[in-house]
Amino acid sequence: MSSLQQNILNFNKSLSYNFEGGNLSSDSGLIIIRSFVEKLGLRPLLEDAFNDSAYRVHTYASIIEQLVYTIISGYHSDNCSDSLRHDPIFTNILDKEALASQPTISRFINSLDETAIEAFNRLLEILFERANPKRSTKQIVLDLDSTLFETFGTQDKSAYNFHYASKGYHPLMLFNGLNGDLMKIELRGGSVYTSNNIEAFLKPVLEWLEEAYPNTQILVRADSGFATPALYNLCEEFGVLFVIRLKANATLKKYSEDILREFEDVYGKDYSKHHVMYDEFPYQAKSWQKPLRVICRIERSPGELLARATFIVTSLEAEPKVVVKAYNKRGNMENFIKEAKIDFSMKSASHSSFMANTIKCLIKALAYNIVNIMKRTALPKEHQSCRMLSLRTVFIKIASRIVTSARRTTFKLSSNYPWMRQFQKIMEKIDKLCFS
Known part of the structure; x- marks a missing residue:
């Protein structure tokens, strides 16, 4: 840990910093993504497509879901999952005590084969059908x-x-x-x-x-x-x-x-x-x-x-x-x-195995589609044409403190968040969505 003297800010000697703020999160906007994904029905689709074992601490479906959220948040390296293991936003939206570590993710990525590619392609088709109704397309x-x-x-x-x-x-x-x-x-x-x-x-x-x-x-x-x-x-x-x-x-x-x-x-x-x-x-x-x-x-x-x-x-x-x-x-x-x-860092090919790079690319494609569908169905018109880089800054990177009582957990988002009204409207719109 750095000393107090080292953490004094050079522009004002009465100011200092440290990393002892507690179990906070800087990605509270992920509750928007999680609420939207719930409407899409992604989790049951993943569990059906990757039904490896219900007895694993981190099932294949849950690891894919975790990677979708880390990719959307801008954490494109699997190593980031080690630092995020106990992040309160990630653990709550994923219903986990702790996230899968980098070694666990790596073993998962390298264990899949051609069958998994077919499963991912089918997932993309199902999401397309849900987002593009047959009667109106x-x-x-x-x-x-x-x-x-x-x-x-x-x-x-x-x-x-x-x-x-x-x-x-x-x-x-x-x-x-x-x-x-x-x-x-x-x-x-x-x-x-x-x-x-x-x-x-x-x-x-x-x-x-x-x-x-x-x-x-x-x-x-x-x-x-x-x-x-x-x-x-x-x-x-x-x-x-x-x-x-x-x-x-x-x-x-x-x-x-x-x-x-x-x-x-x-x-x-x-x-x-x-x-x-x-x-x-x-x-x-x-x-x-x-x-x-x-x-x-x-x-x-x-x-x-x-x-x-x-x-x-x-x-x-x-x-x-x-x-x-x-x-x-x-x-x-x-x-x-x-x-x-x-x-979505799809251009990154950080694994040595061609199959592993293929799997990671398909997971990123899944994350891309979730956001792309959400843009046109849940976001305000002025944000529908925005790239993910902008959306991440506006709607994902929000500081929060998590308060847990006997009956409820509350995400207390920053009171100084500039897009508070738009955030609430998005959540209201998501609640009204229905994907058949």
Whole structure:
């Protein structure tokens, strides 16, 4: 313990500090998360999916639940659980005398296998169904993308990725582009190509959606890394629409020569404004089974000398301008990926085992989805578009003192908390929620 002399503050010699305030908590806002999770019914789902043993002090389900809360709170290292073992907020919301320690968590993470991956994927599906009611869900946009999770050690299957010019993992991610729900994630080796194994990744999702949402229009949206016949054929097999960007090649450029000449005739000397033209034509690459509709957009921004051509293959029957607009909205996915990687530390791959990193990634996906669903169903409008970094500061990091009597435990939150009224409104809204 530091001496009193060491703890005197240099800006005011009459002030000092120590860590003897008692059994307090700085994460009292987790009672919001716990109340929301109760409505979602997460705990019974975890207990059904990971029914290892009721006689363990820390069951698999309870460890997953603990990790969900520590991740949401911003404690991304398992070592933090040792310091939080007797935190009164964590122990009360988890109904535990003490949290699972780092060694216990590590043994759990390293004990799971492929069966656990299937269980997590099913959990993500169930949460999606509860948060997206079948009767009111008219459209689902499946945004596909890959990203890089950097690694800095000797993790299994970590490899150099030339596209990102860095070493790490190269996971596939699937979001609902309309609301940001993470529907599936698959961790892959770092050197795997973007669209590799896309059929095996997406087909189970389409099978599930075909059964769960038979009357819902589904659109698959992806960039040029996924422009592969396997994906087109899969979409057609399930009657799913698609809009996918194509990489420019000599043949596509030849098809666009007429519209490019027209563009130059109309806008050739005007470099002061943004100009755009659209065209469409049937196109069949050598590897395609049949011709498909391709939209061509010719665009030039103010100050640019040369026009740029963008090619999009699609099964949509809408006007070219509408198709391009629909494709451009996939830009929101970059924000979803950014929040998942940074705010939920999904990019961290701290285990040496590839399977362990996969399991930890799926637990983080679970935490991400819980918060994402809560944003649109329980938070005020002004906070629904906030990232988890902001929400953590506003609604999670609240100081409190816990008072226990014979009949009740009370969380006495800071009287100086600035968002007291919003906090109470959120709790009231959660009480009225009902997820079937």
